[in-house]
Amino acid sequence: MWSIGRLAEQAGVTVKTVRFYSDRGLLPEAARSSGGHRRYGPDALDRLHLIRSLRTLDLPVPDVGRVLEQEDTLGDALEGAIEGQLRELGTRLTALRWREAALRLLTDCTAQERAERLRLVGALSTPPDTTPLARFWRGWLPARLPARVVSAIVEQAVPSPPDDPTPAQVLAFARLQAFVSAPCDGSARFQPEAHRAGRGYRPAVLYDGLAEAYALASDDVRAGRAPHRGEALDCFVAAHAGALGTRDTPDFRRSLGPRLAAEPRLDGYWGLVAELTAPPSGPREPTPGATDDWLRAALRTAA
Template sequence: MFASSDGLCGIGELAEGAGVTVKTVRFYSDRGLLPEASRSAGGHRRYGPQALDRLRLIRSLRALGLGVPEVRRIVDEGHVEGGAGGALEAAVAGRLREVGSELRALRWREAALRLVQEAPPGEQADRLRLVGAVSVPPSTAPLVRFWRGWLPARMPAGAVGAFLDVAVPQPPDDPAPAQVLAFARLNALTLGPCPGTAQPQPEAHRAAGARGAAVLYTGLAEAYELAGAHLRRGREPHPGEALDGFVAAYTSAYGMRDTPGFRRRLAGQLAADPRLDGYWELVAEVNTAPGGRPEPTPGTAHDWLLAALAAQTGVVPDQGTSPRQSKRRASPGLGA
């Protein structure tokens, strides 16, 4: 390509060969990405034969959205065609993660815009307020903070993590407008002020303590999984393995025996405890794809088990609500 006797070319010839502007070549040269072979007597930049391939590589990497520092690491590693180096692999993987995050944010914005566009008359302002309070991409941090404040103090980290895995729904990557609305309402629910100075705590937290609560929540998770299988089949609440496991979670945490009297007292305690039914209803909406069948949540599983316990003991569950929000009551364990 280079017609000069010394095998070098000027900046204009190099730019033309690579299909870029002289300004672009100068930019990369000034940042050390494209070293000059020499300078002419007049001070003009001169480049060697390898500069063209290097410039084309730089242009390709930049077209993928890679930053100058990443491009420098790749070209300095001596990347050649047919042999992808570690710097290239790391940069491409990182850029893929960034693009994925950008796409999720765009899909969330699109669904949020449709949510506002499709709002019934008089509801646009309320929906704007709700979705405007959610970060993009959406964060679960407010929900996590809420539950960490609700769980017993000094509860083992492993038990807390296991609870958060089921209690905090992940925002869908490609949400429908209804899922955006449900997540935005969850966000507002957990950021809202509590009446008094603290969140309402169930009796189970005080009776079991931090260590006992870990035992309790582990047992409840197993019972909720069994109850979820009945819910998926549309079965009515009834005694059986799921209910026995539910009660066993409390007897293990309290260090007591499973007797008819204990079950009656437990049913009465759970019926009187505060609950968060509204939270779990929104979780179900977030987790349900359009046209899909709602999956059981810890809240619906807890209600199924409590109904089975009430039917067995004759204790009628309390249907009252707390002052914080309609249908918001906080039950013990994962059924909160």
């Protein structure tokens, strides 16, 4: 039997450390002396070394306790604790990379630009939070749209911020957040005509059809082909016709172009998304906004 001082000396830690782990049940004492002092058995040193190793990995004390319950196998509890630490570490590293890119953004600019950028970057959390973007789209979409359609649109419209951003990507995300957080003054957050109640539109039909049209046009947009007639345009027009309860006719196509051109647009939003999600090299993946622009141009070309 070792005293608490002897165990601490052998393990190279302080008596306070041994007492801390003992009081939390991680290092059970084997007995008490006649004077009430703690006594530890022969396995205590190995267990204390194991505790210290786990704590070196920054495992919280409760996680250490769960691992020690499976000390003989060091099985699922240790694996789960390590996975949790890796996730937390990844989050911290991402936050540091965003902070570094934000600092670089503030160094390579004029004094006037620096003031604006500081205001934008100062409103960001690290790592960045896309909740405001999702909230914006859920508020912008028409009421009573089926949940599956809303989820699909939000998933496609809200970009995933890169883990290792460039300064330009930090600026793009900061401007995105400022855009969706602007006061509802009738210009920043608008409801297009197709979203307004009582206008005769069926938004669920419109957005189901647009998703299909965008998928059909994406290869052409990605390859940089000029807008043209074809299956994607037919699907695009059919989506708008179906939403209005009418048919795709030459007259409808002629009237559709001006109607769409008069609708409010989110070009600025999609431009910032394109900057944020641009790959280091190679072609950019087309955003829904870019695909919609291509289809509108194809409609004008075919008119």
